[in-house]
Amino acid sequence: MQTIRDTLTSRLRTAFATAFPDATLDALPIEAIPTSDETFGDYQCNAAMAAAKVLRKPPRAIADAIGRLLQEDPLLAKVEIAGPGFINLSLNDSALARHLETMQGDANLGIPQPGAGKRLILDYSSPNVAKPMHVAHIRSTVIGDALKRIYRALGYEVLGDNHLGDWGTQFGILILGYRHFLDPAALEASPIDELQRIYVLAHQKCEAEPEWRDQARNELVKLQSGDPENRALWQKFIDLSLLEFNQIYARLGVSFELVRGESYYNDALPGVIDTLQKHGLIRESEGALVAFLDEEKLPPCIVRKSDGGYNYATTDIATVLSREAEFQPDGILYVTDERQQLHFRQFFALARKVGVKTPLRHIWFGLMRLPEGLLSTRKGTAIKLERLLDEAEKRALELVQQASPDMPPEQQQAVARAVGIGAVKYADLSQNPQSAITFTWEKALAMDGNSAPYLQYAYARIASVRDKHNERFPDVDFLQEPIALDSPQARRLAVRLARYPDTVLDAANQDRPAILADALYDLAQTYSSFYQNVPFLKAEPGVRESRVRLGALVAQVLRHGLDLLGIATPERI
Numbered sequence: 001m002q003t004i005r006d007t008l009t010s011r012l013r014t015a016f017a018t019a020f021p022d023a024t025l026d027a028l029p030i031e032a033i034p035t036s037d038e039t040f041g042d043y044q045c046n047a048a049m050a051a052a053k054v055l056r057k058p059p060r061a062i063a064d065a066i067g068r069l070l071q072e073d074p075l076l077a078k079v080e081i082a083g084p085g086f087i088n089l090s091l092n093d094s095a096l097a098r099h100l101e102t103m104q105g106d107a108n109l110g111i112p113q114p115g116a117g118k119r120l121i122l123d124y125s126s127p128n129v130a131k132p133m134h135v136a137h138i139r140s141t142v143i144g145d146a147l148k149r150i151y152r153a154l155g156y157e158v159l160g161d162n163h164l165g166d167w168g169t170q171f172g173i174l175i176l177g178y179r180h181f182l183d184p185a186a187l188e189a190s191p192i193d194e195l196q197r198i199y200v201l202a203h204q205k206c207e208a209e210p211e212w213r214d215q216a217r218n219e220l221v222k223l224q225s226g227d228p229e230n231r232a233l234w235q236k237f238i239d240l241s242l243l244e245f246n247q248i249y250a251r252l253g254v255s256f257e258l259v260r261g262e263s264y265y266n267d268a269l270p271g272v273i274d275t276l277q278k279h280g281l282i283r284e285s286e287g288a289l290v291a292f293l294d295e296e297k298l299p300p301c302i303v304r305k306s307d308g309g310y311n312y313a314t315t316d317i318a319t320v321l322s323r324e325a326e327f328q329p330d331g332i333l334y335v336t337d338e339r340q341q342l343h344f345r346q347f348f349a350l351a352r353k354v355g356v357k358t359p360l361r362h363i364w365f366g367l368m369r370l371p372e373g374l375l376s377t378r379k380g381t382a383i384k385l386e387r388l389l390d391e392a393e394k395r396a397l398e399l400v401q402q403a404s405p406d407m408p409p410e411q412q413q414a415v416a417r418a419v420g421i422g423a424v425k426y427a428d429l430s431q432n433p434q435s436a437i438t439f440t441w442e443k444a445l446a447m448d449g450n451s452a453p454y455l456q457y458a459y460a461r462i463a464s465v466r467d468k469h470n471e472r473f474p475d476v477d478f479l480q481e482p483i484a485l486d487s488p489q490a491r492r493l494a495v496r497l498a499r500y501p502d503t504v505l506d507a508a509n510q511d512r513p514a515i516l517a518d519a520l521y522d523l524a525q526t527y528s529s530f531y532q533n534v535p536f537l538k539a540e541p542g543v544r545e546s547r548v549r550l551g552a553l554v555a556q557v558l559r560h561g562l563d564l565l566g567i568a569t570p571e572r573i
Helices: 004-019 047-055 059-070 093-104 137-153 170-181 184-189 191-208 210-224 228-252 262-278 312-327 338-353 385-403 409-429 452-472 488-498 500-509 513-533 543-564
Strands: 043-045 076-082 086-091 119-123 157-162 282-285 288-293 298-304 331-337 360-365 368-370
Touching: 004 043, 004 047, 004 059, 004 086, 004 500, 047 059, 047 086, 059 076, 059 086, 086 093, 093 488, 093 543, 119 137, 119 312, 137 157, 137 228, 137 331, 137 360, 137 385, 137 409, 137 500, 137 513, 137 543, 170 191, 170 210, 170 228, 184 191, 191 210, 191 228, 210 228, 228 385, 228 409, 262 282, 262 288, 262 298, 262 312, 288 338, 298 312, 298 338, 312 338, 331 338, 338 360, 385 409, 409 452, 409 513, 452 513, 452 543, 488 500, 488 513, 488 543, 500 513, 500 543, 513 543
Parallel strands: 119 157, 119 331, 331 360
Antiparallel strands: 043 086, 076 086, 282 288, 288 298
């Protein structure tokens, strides 16, 4: 099923080719663009201005020629030329209604499938072993999960990879601290909290006492050399961490197809160094091996430190080579915070130089902050993610108890879980990912306005209308009644529904789930205006079913869109 935007774009391009057969217009942006102001139609094309230089004609004359060719198009009710050469397109109501009916009968709601037969690897979340997940971790986790869902809706096979931080200098410090500061009872009660406490104490000792630094380095060397005792402790840290991480992921509704830490690629690291050397990409500098990226205008990148340890770029090259050989992906996407932008530019440059053909893309997001500054585990200012989720569910339960006091307590708890977790996710996903976020409880857990609870309530309200219709008129199937756009509010709603498939595509193309969130909020608001201005169940037969059917499609879209954001939709709130 082709989207309306794609159909209009195709017809615009045909019109340009017909009107100007001798011109080469392939490079011009000939496309239909949704309008933000309905007084200028439903879609607009600005290509006449760009074509003026190529065709050596006034933009208005070009637009007039295109407009004449589109006047009889059955998809369009009106074609207007405005200003210096804007082509304004208004959809035919009957054609628009038929499109919605087809969309409603499609399990994928008419979303295009550009990803059919293609595979992506999405690298996201990636917490560090032996450290609790805190509020800042939620950004990579929920953005990555939303993108995975969005790309799957577009037909891609997507493998989510949780690339754990399970190797590095910190484990020498942790092993040393474990032997000196362990409280067995605390480890039993809350393993990750105790490991974090141990690490902080040991790190402070290493900062203050050179002999502790040396001991920590020795423990790391023993670990890297395969010492059985240190390896066993290291594996224990991983197992305890995964147990806690998986509990949080389950609450968030997040899952992964691959869980492979940095250590998985350790054996390949010497080979990466050999490959870099064979390509003449590295040389020794002060005992370290360094890749110089002058051609790319990037600073030098250390691939092996003077003490023999490997850097992140080396591990990432080993990882991408492994992924390429095992999965043959059509793209690999990395979701991390903004501080890693330079690292990925360096890593991507080196990967290309050693023959990696897979397109690589870094999707970065702004940092999470507290009102008083950056979150920090070392300073103890980080809010544990578990605490955030607990508080979200608690506040949501109060809301549900007020709204539905007659609901059974067990059901109240389930709804509160969906509302609370949804509120936290949406507070992140509804914002531009590249913007920094200042975390506050009030903002994250707001239950009104542009929020998940507002959208969840909108869905539940529409579901209630649908259910009431089925109760009162059990012998009437509203899906058998054609959709009629018999009011300005109904038409406005229909246009937004028709744009939904393109919205999903745009969210993927720009790697911005916020595009989808904004569209869902706009849809819910538009439905509210529709519901308030026309009767539903009290309308005459036929009209009643048409309106219920249109509302049911809104519910379908809201549920589908929120699911792409990883947010549940209770039938009742």
